[in-house]
Each structure stands twice: as C-alpha cells, then as structure tokens.
Amino acid sequence: AQKITQTQPGMFVQEKEAVTLDCTYDTSDQSYGLFWYKQPSSGEMIFLIYQGSYDEQNATEGRYSLNFQKARKSANLVISASQLGDSAMYFCAMRGVYSGGGADGLTFGKGTHLIIQP
Amino acid sequence: DVKVTQSSRYLVKRTGEKVFLECVQDMDHENMFWYRQDPGLGLRLIYFSYDVKMKEKGDIPEGYSVSREKKERFSLILESASTNQTSMYLCASRTYDRPNTEAFFGQGTRLTVV
Numbered sequence: 001a002q003k004i005t006q007t008q009p010g011m012f013v014q015e016k017e018a019v020t021l022d023c024t025y026d027t028s029d030q031s032y033g034l035f036w037y038k039q040p041s042s043g044e045m046i047f048l049i050y051q052g053s054y055d056e057q058n059a060t061e062g063r064y065s066l067n068f069q070k071a072r073k074s075a076n077l078v079i080s081a082s083q084l085g086d087s088a089m090y091f092c093a094m095r096g097v098y099s100g101g102g103a104d105g106l107t108f109g110k111g112t113h114l115i116i117q118p
Numbered sequence: 119d120v121k122v123t124q125s126s127r128y129l130v131k132r133t134g135e136k137v138f139l140e141c142v143q144d145m146d147h148e149n150m151f152w153y154r155q156d157p158g159l160g161l162r163l164i165y166f167s168y169d170v171k172m173k174e175k176g177d178i179p180e181g182y183s184v185s186r187e188k189k190e191r192f193s194l195i196l197e198s199a200s201t202n203q204t205s206m207y208l209c210a211s212r213t214y215d216r217p218n219t220e221a222f223f224g225q226g227t228r229l230t231v232v
Binding site for chain 2: 004009033035037042043044045047050052091093105106107108109110111
C-alpha cells in the first residue's frame with residue numbers, strides 16, 4: 001500500500017518569501033511518480049509539477065521546484081517568491097498501480113492550506 | 119485544452135434517493151477516476167475505469183457504483199444516498215500514454231444529502 005504524509009495542515013507566509021511544503025511518502029514500488037496539485041478556493045485541481053522516481057534531477061516548473069530526496073522518501077514542493085495568488089490548498093500525490101488493467105489512480109496526502117499574507 | 123466537465127456544481131438530495139453524478143472528458147483519455155474529498159482526509163479514490171465497460175474499485179467503493187458505457191463519459195451512482203455521503207466529488211481523466219502524465223480534474227460536485 002502507498003501512503004502520502006503532509007505534516008503541515010496550514011502555513012502562513014509573507015508575500016515574496018520562499019515556501020517549502022513538506023511531503024513524505026511510503027511505497028514498496030521501485031518505480032513511481034510524485035505529483036503536486038494546487039486547489040484554490042474555487043475547487044478545481046491544478047497540476048503543478050511531476051517527479052519520477054528514476055529522474056536524476058529535481059523537477060522545476062517556473063516558480064515551482066521539487067526537492068526530491070529518494071533515500072529519505074521526501075518530495076517537498078518549493079515555491080519561490082510567493083504571491084498572493086498562491087494562497088490555496090496544496091496536495092502531494094503518488095501514482096500507484098491498482099491492477100494489471102492499465103489504470104493507476106493517485107494516492108493523495110491530506111493537504112496543506114497555504115495562506116500568503118501581504 | 120483538456121476539459122473534464124461534471125454535470126453539476128452543487129447538488130442537494132434526500133436520504134434514500136438514487137443519485138447520478140456525470141463526468142465527461144473531451145480528450146479521448148483511456149482512464150477515468152472518481153474521488154471524494156473531505157476536510158482533513160484529502161482525496162480518496164472511489165472507483166476508476168481504464169476502458170469502456172471496465173471498472174475497478176478504489177479505496178472506498180462501499181455505497182457507490184459506476185458506469186462507463188462510452189469512452190468519454192464516467193458516471194458515479196449512489197444507489198441509496200446517505201448523509202455520510204455528503205462530500206465534494208471530483209472526477210479526473212488521464213491518458214495512459216506515458217507514466218508521467220498528470221490527471222486532469224473536473225470542477226467538482228458538492229453533494230449534500232439531507
């Protein structure tokens with residue numbers, strides 16, 4: 001079974017500061033994928049960044065980067081120069097294989113509520 | 119742009135009613151998913167489908183069923199709605215081409231069972 005742990009239920013950060021959102025995971029799979037999603041108050045889930053377990057470099061997408069430490073089983077999201085629009089729920093997720101049929105659902109953490117203060 | 123559309127944004131139903139939540143995607147994705155989201159619990163997978171008429175149970179399938187008669191449409195069915203099924207329901211779809219492709223989500227249906 002896979003498990004995602006996000007230990008920060010909520011965070012307050014000053015605008016323009018960098019933010020690190022923690023994510024640790026547990027899996028017995030050798031090959032896996034890690035995702036971060038953002039969910040604003042409007043409710044839609046927005047994909048931010050992906051890291052594969054065999055990727056040698058940490059993933060980056062604009063202001064988002066993923067601090068992947070495989071031995072520690074951690075995949076922290078770093079947001080540089082935070083903006084007011086970054087206020088949202090953030091979910092870490094892991095791709096898993098449920099059956100040989102080809103579909104693979106995501107296992108999600110409980111989320112971190114990030115609030116950016118002016 | 120990939121679009122995943124859920125038929126209702128808000129829904130209020132009575133206990134015991136049969137409830138249908140509809141989801142349509144326009145990108146010819148093979149895989150479709152239903153999640154429920156509850157405060158403090160994150161998203162939990164209810165059912166998924168990897169092909170027409172194919173379905174697999176997720177982590178919390180009890181009290182739910184699904185239907186996938188066409189590739190673009192995936193329906194979640196609450197046979198007899200109960201108050202503990204009050205929740206936000208999210209549909210997602212994903213292609214099976216590459217393992218690093220993300221799932222695309224609908225806007226969610228907030229269901230209240232009274």
